[in-house]
Amino acid sequence: MKMKSTVLDQSGRPFETALMTEDVAQPGVTSIRSVWQQSVATGLTPEKLARILAAANDGDLAAYLTLAEEMEERDQHYASVLGIRKRAISGVEPIVKAASDSPQDKKIADDVRENIAEHHGFADLVEDLLDSLGKGFSNVQIIWGRDTKRWWIERFKHADARFFTFDRDTGDEIRLLDEREPVHGIPLQPYKWISHRAKLKTGLAFRGGLARLSAFSHLCKSYTVKDWIAFIETYGLPLRLGRYGPEATKDDVKVLFRAVANIGTDAAAVLPKGMDIDFEQIGAGPGNDIFEKFARWADEQTSKGVLGQTMTSDNGSSQAQAEVHNEVRHDISKSDARSVSGTINGDLVKPYVDLHYGPQADYPEIKILIEEAEDLDLVLKHTFSAADRGVKIKQSEVREKLGYSTPDDDDDILVPAAKAKDQAQPKEAESEAKNRSEDVGGFDELDAVQDALGENWDATMGDLIAPVADLLATAESYEDAQSLLAQAYPQMDTRVFVDGLVKSMVQARALGDRADG
Numbered sequence: 001m002k003m004k005s006t007v008l009d010q011s012g013r014p015f016e017t018a019l020m021t022e023d024v025a026q027p028g029v030t031s032i033r034s035v036w037q038q039s040v041a042t043g044l045t046p047e048k049l050a051r052i053l054a055a056a057n058d059g060d061l062a063a064y065l066t067l068a069e070e071m072e073e074r075d076q077h078y079a080s081v082l083g084i085r086k087r088a089i090s091g092v093e094p095i096v097k098a099a100s101d102s103p104q105d106k107k108i109a110d111d112v113r114e115n116i117a118e119h120h121g122f123a124d125l126v127e128d129l130l131d132s133l134g135k136g137f138s139n140v141q142i143i144w145g146r147d148t149k150r151w152w153i154e155r156f157k158h159a160d161a162r163f164f165t166f167d168r169d170t171g172d173e174i175r176l177l178d179e180r181e182p183v184h185g186i187p188l189q190p191y192k193w194i195s196h197r198a199k200l201k202t203g204l205a206f207r208g209g210l211a212r213l214s215a216f217s218h219l220c221k222s223y224t225v226k227d228w229i230a231f232i233e234t235y236g237l238p239l240r241l242g243r244y245g246p247e248a249t250k251d252d253v254k255v256l257f258r259a260v261a262n263i264g265t266d267a268a269a270v271l272p273k274g275m276d277i278d279f280e281q282i283g284a285g286p287g288n289d290i291f292e293k294f295a296r297w298a299d300e301q302t303s304k305g306v307l308g309q310t311m312t313s314d315n316g317s318s319q320a321q322a323e324v325h326n327e328v329r330h331d332i333s334k335s336d337a338r339s340v341s342g343t344i345n346g347d348l349v350k351p352y353v354d355l356h357y358g359p360q361a362d363y364p365e366i367k368i369l370i371e372e373a374e375d376l377d378l379v380l381k382h383t384f385s386a387a388d389r390g391v392k393i394k395q396s397e398v399r400e401k402l403g404y405s406t407p408d409d410d411d412d413i414l415v416p417a418a419k420a421k422d423q424a425q426p427k428e429a430e431s432e433a434k435n436r437s438e439d440v441g442g443f444d445e446l447d448a449v450q451d452a453l454g455e456n457w458d459a460t461m462g463d464l465i466a467p468v469a470d471l472l473a474t475a476e477s478y479e480d481a482q483s484l485l486a487q488a489y490p491q492m493d494t495r496v497f498v499d500g501l502v503k504s505m506v507q508a509r510a511l512g513d514r515a516d517g
Helices: 046-057 062-074 076-090 103-117 122-129 210-235 250-266 290-307 319-357 376-388 395-402 417-423 427-439 444-455 457-473 478-491 495-516
Strands: 004-008 014-016 095-097 137-146 151-159 164-166 174-178 181-187 193-197 239-243 276-280 365-367
Touching (some): 046 062, 046 210, 076 210, 076 290, 076 319, 095 103, 103 151, 122 137, 122 151, 122 193, 122 319, 151 319, 164 181, 239 250, 319 365, 376 395, 457 478, 457 495
Antiparallel strands (some): 004 014, 095 365, 137 193, 164 174, 174 181
């Protein structure tokens, strides 16, 4: 008996739920949906590519979608930049925003977070949906599980893009190819499919894939690489030139020819006496790097189409250039994230909520937020500079920017090295220093020695600086004063000054020895 749902489809009618727990796009050898497809990239020519794209324009997508798949398998650069763009989104942890602050909406949001956003297959779901970047569209089945009380998501299963077509009237509705409708397909069952279309250009979804945009560059590069390999085979090894004298017989010439022919692989040869082999390096001419340049150019066009820039994906770019171009890639990632989040909310979150809580006025949202990369060293530098100038900055905002949490009272706290060294001083040493200070009366005796040294300062320094003062009084210029200082040095009397310092040092040493004892 078929189970009926209290949930309505897009037309407002209850729909059958029996198939929601089954795989409705299962391929098979004899099925209209077959995973075994003949290659179209092998022997690809401009004429063949034109036919593939023209057929896709008329709605016959099989050859184009096969080419898109093979481009990811054969072209390392295309696969790399397309993977970068996909994983820029699939690697981000999603967040769930409740429809409102009401207890019920918060409960629904928690349910969505636990069973969808934190589902073990969510990251793979996002990456499977982003298969639409290359092909223009992507469809993923929701394989539901259920018991008498609730529904849950068993797994997500991506369906091959070649299993689908678009309606002939509008070219907008995606339909599943089936034995019942092998040409026009059948409608996708509500609450069963997550159907994502990459919004890369305005128009029909199957004409907006990056594979279509990059197909010509892929074709040119494949021709160039073949010619490059042939070029290397011709000019990469030196020409082996055998020389024989007039006395050589026909058999000798044959031996020499075999040796010349095989030396490239054998790396050894046996020759009759009097014969030589020379290796002549043939110059390839001024255009010997033309193939490499063209292959790089083709890769650059692919990078522009997929990433929106070339600097961060190719060698030879400066850091400053990469930082400028990275802003464009950030905008593309934000657009991809916004688009795939909208699809997930419409085709997955809404069905899940409807099945468990019934239709809602507003639904929770899953968001994939792409934050622009920041130079944290520069942020910290400006933060410290602003704080030194009296700008008040919340510690919580700085912690949030750096990803640090607020420490609890019993947490071990990192402190500056100088402060840590001070804190590491044993308390016993502090106590000992305090006791020593008390023994010497708070250093009162040392203060007395210092005061005594300064009481007769004028008399002590008088004989020392008097000759200098007398000579400087006669100076007429700065240069004159400098020459007079050299004359004053022998006349300076240091005996009183030295005598006072010696007495003070002896007193201070005596006080120190007493304190240690």
